[in-house]
Amino acid sequence: MLTTSLPRPRPVAPGPLPTLRWGIIGPGWIAERFTEALCRHTQQNVVAVAGRTKEKAARFAEKWAIPKVCDDIAALLALKEVDAVYIATPHNHHFPDGLHALRAGKHVLIEKPLALNAQEGRALQAEAQVQKRFCMEAMWCDFTPKYDVLTQLLEQGELGELHTLIADHGEFFTPDHRIFNPDLAGGPMLDLGSYLVAFSVKVGNGAPDTICARGQAAPGGVNGQASMLFTHAKGLHSVLNTTLFSSTPGTAVIAGRKARLVLDGHFYAPGNFTLTANQGGNTLHWQDEGHHYAQLRYEAEHVAWCVGQGLTESPIRPLATTLTTLTVMDEVRRQLGIVFNEEREPRIV
Template sequence: MTHSGLPASRVPDSRDAPVLRWGVMGPGWIAERFTESVQAHTGQVIAAVGSRSLKRSKAFAEAYNIPAAYGSYEELAAAPDIDIVYICTPHTGHHAAAVLAIEAGKHVLIEKPIGLDAAQARDIAARAEQAGVFAAEAMWTFFLPKFDVIRQVLEAGMLGGITTVVAEYGEHFDPSHRIFNPGLAGGPLLDLGMYPLALVTEVLGDPLQVFAVGQPHPSGVNAQLSAIMTFDGGAQAVVNTHLHNFTPTSATIVGSHATLTIDGPFNMPGGFDVRFPDGTRLRYEEAKGGHVEGLHHEATAVARAIAEGRKEAEPRTLSASVRTLEVADEIRRQLGIAFPESTKE
């Protein structure tokens, strides 16, 4: 225990991790942030990039000093000097890209959501197991040092019995963003809603009941949804996500002894408070930051897991990814949010 009364984070320094050779598949926005973060904070090697266009992969390779650029995902998956593929295509491409890489014998770190639905997530897990490769969803929040402390607080029972989790995530997007594209499984659920849903299911497990309400967007995607859930033992969770505008992206975990409030945006590096009814306040300080300050932790956790011969990442197991998507599937079922069949590659 530290002077603050909270445990210390057990997340090791990212510079100390064993080194993997990474291939980046789908050089878009998050691929840039991931590469910047890994190159700034770790000894990991971004060894190759694969794009649907050789021109785009060459431009990415040049911008980030990456030695190899491929003009197709197939070529990247087959590249002999790559240990692991970081899949960062739009959601609709995650399953097909994962199958490509796994069949080529590569480990995979797949952007969130790991698949469009729980069925795709289960299929990825089964294929990775059969091929004997590592697979994980890049739910980076759970790899941050602060989340290791939150996990210890929960496991130690410091909050008492958990009664309530309230979490939300809204953001503003340029009209050209893929979130407005129904063909790319747009809408806030898979881009933003995965964070509150992952938090809720991580803390409370499988819901007993889910009640969802939603509002459509003129582009044909869902614009906003809220869901209320109940859990074994009487706990409840409330989640909201939308593409209308920025929100604090707050998350609160309430227990019978104390309340844990994560500084917003809760999915990014930052601190949290544990408050007790007698006024005691325990504070965990973590420098506020964005993707570049945080994404390297998932990369190095994966590198350590693979070096130890593990096939999954403890902070985000494949069954946890499936469980979150099962809740997302149920919300979509209630709201009639169907992804076009063409997106189910």
């Protein structure tokens, strides 16, 4: 029998929140939305910014009243008044920038993916342990109220035995977009596919038992489309697709013996879902309100709470979960023959 009401979302910061002094590294599109969420919806304090050029950083600082514009990343990391840094540089910079920040004694929140591969991810985990600093991947969906309600439904077994997960994430990009640039670790896997794989790992409660992937190349030497079939313990199949060639609905379906859960697109973002019983058709609805990028606040507040608790990892998204996601993506890329430039020879940072 379907539950009569949805569970209430639990707080991502269940206690006092310290006000961290944040530095922004990589003042691009997502950093602007993250900074807006901090400035307008939290008590967190953004004190410095560094980018590829000082001019770009200065424009960003002026817009958000950030007091310190740094010439480069090293200058920002040298600031004693910076407690934590949000790293939103291109994907192939996440690992070296995160490593440098940890070595400088800063707590780090690194945009997804944490690194290009699991090996780099493990190196970041090890450095955070050595430095006794907090490190987390900014998989923002994990910290939203919608995802917590979904998590509780799965934990409580409200869908029954799970058999099918179907999800897609495709977007249209013009040829000049960075996602087609092999020098920036382009292709859909790290941008769009990481949401799909992370969702599968979440619903499947760990890495899949088997992985089968097929791909299609895009002009410029990057992968343009990937389709994946994962099989998990207890019979769950994940059917996933990501593409750069066109926009897709971006929906997701989790089908169990008792009920199915349908998430509107984009499934990973704040939004709506419907839980429907297989017998009787009883239905429950989750509906999000407000501007959804404001919910970037939750991952930042969770970081602040964790730092205040003296934690070096998140209990909601521990690095082990991130490393599982990266390991699965490594295998998908192996099957598709996707090798990033930085993987062709060891990086020294």
